[in-house]
Amino acid sequence: MKRLFMAITGMLLLAGSTSLADQLTATAGSASEAQTFAEYKAVEEALQPYISAAKTGDGALTRTAFFDHAHIVGSVNGTFNNMDADTFKKGISQGGPSPEIQHHIAWIDVSGPAAAAKVEFIDWHGFRFTDFFILYKKDGDWMISGKVYDSHTNN
Amino acid sequence: MSEAATQNPSSETPADEAHSFSEYGAVEKALQPYIDAAKTGDGALSRTAFFDHAHIVGSISGAFYNMPADTFKDAVSEGGPSPEVQHRIVWIDISGPAAAAKVEFINWGGLRFTDFFVLYKHNGAWKISGKVYDSHANN
Numbered sequence: 001m002k003r004l005f006m007a008i009t010g011m012l013l014l015a016g017s018t019s020l021a022d023q024l025t026a027t028a029g030s031a032s033e034a035q036t037f038a039e040y041k042a043v044e045e046a047l048q049p050y051i052s053a054a055k056t057g058d059g060a061l062t063r064t065a066f067f068d069h070a071h072i073v074g075s076v077n078g079t080f081n082n083m084d085a086d087t088f089k090k091g092i093s094q095g096g097p098s099p100e101i102q103h104h105i106a107w108i109d110v111s112g113p114a115a116a117a118k119v120e121f122i123d124w125h126g127f128r129f130t131d132f133f134i135l136y137k138k139d140g141d142w143m144i145s146g147k148v149y150d151s152h153t154n155n
Numbered sequence: 156m157s158e159a160a161t162q163n164p165s166s167e168t169p170a171d172e173a174h175s176f177s178e179y180g181a182v183e184k185a186l187q188p189y190i191d192a193a194k195t196g197d198g199a200l201s202r203t204a205f206f207d208h209a210h211i212v213g214s215i216s217g218a219f220y221n222m223p224a225d226t227f228k229d230a231v232s233e234g235g236p237s238p239e240v241q242h243r244i245v246w247i248d249i250s251g252p253a254a255a256a257k258v259e260f261i262n263w264g265g266l267r268f269t270d271f272f273v274l275y276k277h278n279g280a281w282k283i284s285g286k287v288y289d290s291h292a293n294n
Contacts, residue, residue, distance in 0.1 A: 053257045069210045069221060073284045074253060075273045082208060107248075109257060111269035112214060112289030116255050118248060130250035134271045134287045136212045138219060145212045146285025150167060150251030 028065050039110045039137075043117060045114035045136055047105065054124055059093030066144045067136070074149035076127070098125050113137040128152040175249075182247050182254050185274055185281035193240050193263050196231030205283045206275070213288035215266070237264050252276040267291040 046065060051060035066072075066085040073082050077133055083091060106118040123127040130150040135142050165174075185204060192201035195209040205224040212221050222230060239262040247256045253275055269289040274281050 062201040064178075067212070067221075069208075069212075069223075071206075071208045071284060073206070073208075073273075082206075084208075104268065109246075109271070111257075111271070112291060112294055113268060114271050114287040114289040116271040116273070118255065118285075120214060120251075130253065132248070132250070132253050132273050134212075134255070134273050134285050136287045145210060145287050146273050148253040148255075148284050149274045152251040155251055 012055065017018060027112060030106065036110070039115075040108050041144055042137075043115050044105060046144065047117060047119065050144065051103055051119070052123065053092055054103070057092060057096040059089040059091070062092045063089040066147075070146050072101055072147045072149070074150050074151060075155050077154055086128050087143055095125060098123070115142065127154055178254075179247055180247050181276075181281055182249060182274060183244060184254060185283065186244065186256060186258065186272070189283065190242055190258070192231050193242065194237055196235040198228040198230070199229045200273065203226035204287075206277075207284055208284055209285050211286045211288070214288060214294050215290050216293055222240060236264065240264075252264065253280065266293050 047064040049061045053059065063085060067086070068085060070085045071082060072085070072088045075081060100123040102122050104120045108115060108117045108121050115134070117131075117133045117135065119131045119133070121127075121131070128151070130152070132148050133144050134146045136145045183233045188204040191284070192198065192204075202224060206256045207224060209224045210221055211224070211227045214220060243260050245257040245259055247254060247269045254273070256270075256272045256274065259267075259273070260270070267293070268288070270286055271288070272286050273284045275284045
């Protein structure tokens with residue numbers, strides 16, 4: 001009993017001697033912390049082909065950001081548009097370049113392999129858009145599983 | 156003119172204010188059939204919350220599942236009731252007729268889930284256009 005007590009006391013003393021710097025190093029080295037931090041960037045990168053294609057009008061590029069099953073749902077000038085990913089690809093190509101466009105990624109929320117994001121656009125062919133996305137990480141790659149949008153004064 | 160009005164001019168009317176406030180309740184109501192069906196196992200009820208084109212994407216026990224709305228309906232029915240399930244709507248974000256939501260679940264058939272939704276208001280009715288989920292320790 002006494003030996004056990006001494007052993008525990010020794011462990012406590014050892015723990016007590018660990019410097020704050022050591023503890024911070026150990027915490028920062030946690031693989032899961034590094035991964036959860038990195039996932040925000042990974043989601044940004046997954047959105048990038050879509051964002052780049054908004055400027056260039058490259059439908060094939062935007063298509064790479066979406067799962068085959070993804071639907072893009074919203075309305076423009078009173079017309080409800082429910083497009084599958086391949087139809088949206090054609091829509092982007094037909095729309096052509098939009099060099100004046102600006103965007104902000106307003107937020108990203110990640111839980112494990114699932115995520116959501118909100119992206120704001122202005123001057124996309126003169127339109128203001130707010131996009132909501134859901135994304136999923138399959139086989140190590142984040143892709144867009146669905147998108148809905150608000151076209152503001154042009155709904 | 157008050158100082159506040161000078162600093163942040165707005166064209167919002169009282170009707171606009173009432174509308175934008177009420178939309179949160181409308182999105183909650185749109186999620187409710189799905190949430191109720193998690194407890195009762197009523198796949199047909201859950202199905203009413205989704206657009207026909209909606210896909211439900213995630214993984215459980217290492218298997219990737221990409222289900223159309225009709226397949227998910229069957230899965231909810233086959234899963235049966237889950238009387239112990241609890242949920243929290245963590246956030247809802249709305250922009251015009253578009254919205255996103257995050258809902259947390261525990262004890263849904265013993266599992267812990269985090270759901271992300273996108274929703275759209277078509278012909279006055281909000282419906283789920285897509286869902287992705289995290290099954291936490293069971294991905």
